[in-house]
Amino acid sequence: MKYTLAIHGAPYASQAAQHGIAFAEALLRQKHTIERIFFFHEGVYQALSTRVIPQGEEELLEKWQGLGSQGIELAVCIASGIKRGVINEAERLRYEKNASNLAEHFTLVGLGQLISAINDADRYVEFPS
Amino acid sequence: MKKMLFIISHPPYANTHNTELLEAAMVGAVFDGDVSLLFRGDGVWSLLPDQHGEKVGYKTFSKMLSALPTYEVDQLFACAGSVADRNLSMATDPAIEMLSLEQQATLIAAQDVVIGAQG
Numbered sequence: 001m002k003y004t005l006a007i008h009g010a011p012y013a014s015q016a017a018q019h020g021i022a023f024a025e026a027l028l029r030q031k032h033t034i035e036r037i038f039f040f041h042e043g044v045y046q047a048l049s050t051r052v053i054p055q056g057e058e059e060l061l062e063k064w065q066g067l068g069s070q071g072i073e074l075a076v077c078i079a080s081g082i083k084r085g086v087i088n089e090a091e092r093l094r095y096e097k098n099a100s101n102l103a104e105h106f107t108l109v110g111l112g113q114l115i116s117a118i119n120d121a122d123r124y125v126e127f128p129s
Numbered sequence: 130m131k132k133m134l135f136i137i138s139h140p141p142y143a144n145t146h147n148t149e150l151l152e153a154a155m156v157g158a159v160f161d162g163d164v165s166l167l168f169r170g171d172g173v174w175s176l177l178p179d180q181h182g183e184k185v186g187y188k189t190f191s192k193m194l195s196a197l198p199t200y201e202v203d204q205l206f207a208c209a210g211s212v213a214d215r216n217l218s219m220a221t222d223p224a225i226e227m228l229s230l231e232q233q234a235t236l237i238a239a240q241d242v243v244i245g246a247q248g
Binding site for chain 2: 006079124
C-alpha cells in the first residue's frame with residue numbers, strides 16, 4: 001500500500017519523531033511505499049539542521065535523513081516552517097535573514113503537496129503533537 | 130478527489146494549529162477535494178462571534194472562518210455536546226450544523242481521510 005505520513009509534533013515536546021520513524025521503517029520493511037512525509041505545525045522543527053543532540057540520545061535527525069537518502073520525500077510545510085524560523089537558502093535570501101537551517105534531504109513545500117499526497121495515497125497517518 | 134474531514138479540537142488561540150488546519154482545508158477545496166470541517170472539544174471556542182485575535186498577537190480566527198464559503202468550504206459541523214458543555218452562543222455566520230456523537234460517527238465513517246484528529 002502507498003502511505004502518506006504527517007508529523008505534527010516537535011522534538012522533545014512529543015514522540016512524533018520516534019513513532020513516525022519507527023512506523024516509516026516498518027512500512028518499508030513490509031514492502032509498502034511512502035508517497036511523502038509531511039511536516040506540519042510544530043513538526044517543522046524536526047527539519048532543523050542546527051540541532052545538537054546530547055550524547056546518549058537518539059540521533060533522530062539522522063534517522064529522518066536516512067529515510068530521505070532512500071528516496072522518501074521529507075516535505076516541510078513552508079507556511080508552518082518559515083514563521084517558526086525553519087528556512088532554506090532561498091527563503092533566507094528572500095527575507096534577508098542571517099542564516100538558513102533546513103537540514104539536508106528536507107524540502108520546503110506548499111500545503112498543496114499535503115493535499116496531493118493524501119489524495120495519491122491509500123492511507124494517511126498522523127503523528128500528533 | 131477524496132472526501133476529507135478536518136477536525137478542529139484545539140481552542141483558537143492556544144497555538145496556531147486551527148489557523149494552519151483551516152489553510153489546509155482551503156487548499157483542499159482549491160484542489161477540488163470534498164472538504165468538511167468538524168469542531169469538537171475545545172475547538173468549539175473557535176466558533177464564538179466577535180473575536181479579536183490581534184489582542185493576543187494572532188490572526189482573528191472568526192474572520193478566516195467567515196471566508197470559508199468563498200473557498201466553497203460550506204460543510205461545517207460542530208459537536209452539540211461540546212457546545213452545550215461550554216454554554217456557548219456561537220456565531221451564526223457561516224452556518225454550522227450541530228451533530229450528536231452518533232451523527233459525528235456517521236460523518237467520520239463517510240470520509241476517505243480525517244485530518245487533524247489529534248492535533
